[in-house]
Amino acid sequence: MSVTIEDIAKEAQVSVATVSRVINNSKAVSPELKKRVNDVIQKRNFKPNSLARGLITNQTNIIGIIVPDISNPVFGALTRGINSFCQQKGYTLMVCESGGQQEKEVELLGVLADKKVDGVLFAGVDVNSALVGEMKRQGYPIVLVTQEASEGEDIIHTVTHDNVKAVYDAVSFLIENGHQKIAFIGGPENDYSSGQKRLKGYRLALKEHNIEVPVSYIEHGNFSFDSGYDCMRKIYEENSALPTAVMACNDVMAIGAIRFLKTAKVSVPADISIMGFDDLEFGKYFSPELTTVRISYFDEGLKAIKTLFKLIHHNQQAIPKTQFVPHKIIRRISVRKI
Amino acid sequence: MSVTIEDIAKEAQVSVATVSRVINNSKAVSPELKKRVNDVIQKRNFKPNSLARGLITNQTNIIGIIVPDISNPVFGALTRGINSFCQQKGYTLMVCESGGQQEKEVELLGVLADKKVDGVLFAGVDVNSALVGEMKRQGYPIVLVTQEASEGEDIIHTVTHDNVKAVYDAVSFLIENGHQKIAFIGGPENDYSSGQKRLKGYRLALKEHNIEVPVSYIEHGNFSFDSGYDCMRKIYEENSALPTAVMACNDVMAIGAIRFLKTAKVSVPADISIMGFDDLEFGKYFSPELTTVRISYFDEGLKAIKTLFKLIHHNQQAIPKTQFVPHKIIRRISVRKI
């Protein structure tokens, strides 16, 4: 058994209440008693039991986070951003993985409630009404990161990046560089933020420049290398008029696409330019180095946790329902001017 | 306030003890009462407060893990392996990042004690006597993952891969493929497991084949792309007799090395073969695809958490102090036979 507040009180010859006060700095305690208590605490290496404490204060200093897959660099960076803030605030992070499965997500929402976390950060794929309902009935504040709710975007606080605008900017960049025949390798169609929204940004940019494109220019992958490869292959095979540029909706698919082109003896960027998305670290290790749109997932995590803290501490100032972290086009080699 | 065991008891017209019994299946309860209680629990969506429970049972079903950086794919995979097991056992994971700083590591060890975790998994860099001492004085079981303690390897249970043997095998593989002039790009010299041990494996293999190598063939990086690049540059510049192969101690440095060689117009693998270490996912996306030694960090995490569970539950069977996860040479393109 570890040492309790009572042991300290006894040894310092004061009441437990006094000990509690010096621990929490909650009320004035005479300097001499304070010193006496602190000395004993020091000596006995006393640490208050956070369970007992949580039981009564109703807060645990634990933040929960639900991500599809922690080994995915995107969520790794996100988590690191979150953690950096938590650590400095004396909070600790409970990480849960959903595998992207909705029922698992629901379950985890409950698990975190069990653990009495003070709040949770949720990074899912499709935040639909079922999920939103589940979130509402938990007792804790929650903020979405990385994607907005498909079921009405003003229901839950969310921190993400502007997917429409980001892809719009990326495609505009391609257009500015002389490209007109621009193909698109997107995410799953049921992925609200990273799928549908990015497609929307693509369409918007084309429309604005009165560019029309055959349907065979648009393919949907699942963000994996292989799917990028396959999508590129389809585009290649189904179009006699090849595109001069491809907007791939993440770096991994972009690299898969480049790989296919390499096997097809199509040179990047000489023949076809490729634009990625995310700006993962290894994008610049490749050759050709990947031109891409950078999303700082670290910053996104940071902003999300800050928002969650405001919610937790009932910060008065109005908190916008959805906040964006800026994106940025990173010019490297895989896109060229024509 | 959420619903308590007392509310349930009242509504089901039984005592709290009975409710507790059906929750925990701890003692026989007549079927009818059981049903009545369960119905109410269901209806009221009751979840026992894990703080209160932990306070008395002295266990939280929380496992702590300390890693240098969660956004590093190696620790991401490790964590995923750990989490996969925890989830199925109803445990939850608390992730802490140390940034590789020793004082932070010590602090985190304490934080996790505060949180009353049932055990912790520790992935550090240099587990020296100070750290070991700190570990011993915490109340929880602990197992090292990824590297052994530099301060005596039989002090703390550890699950890792055999760094000496792995590099020994990799270098032997190079030798079998006709290479004799083999350079080495290693980790930091103060890194016990991933630095010193891998170097040892390299030396062992060379010695066994009576191969001597100039000191200028050996460089120490820090596992980053840039350091791989720099080390390769030094080797290139300081040796008129270039090596025909280089053993890089992780994939990222291997890729950095390849990048340098590309700028120096040295072809891989035609002129120089490169061997990596880790087998990160993106190693096979590169060209040339990386030949490397695969360590399954997922499996390593899994084995570590299983070991920790044995410790936690005082499993009788003897648990070996240090366990290895197998490694495997993955033949791809970056190494060729000469």
Add this chain to the structure above:
DNA sequence: TTGTAGGCGTTATCAG
């Protein structure tokens, strides 16, 4: 098989 009551380690509310 069921219920009563004490206690886990803190904090918070009162008096003093």
Add this chain to the structure above:
DNA sequence: CTGATAACGCCTACAA
């Protein structure tokens, strides 16, 4: 400023 003492929500002897 300090000290009893009642919660917090649950588990577990002990009794019935």
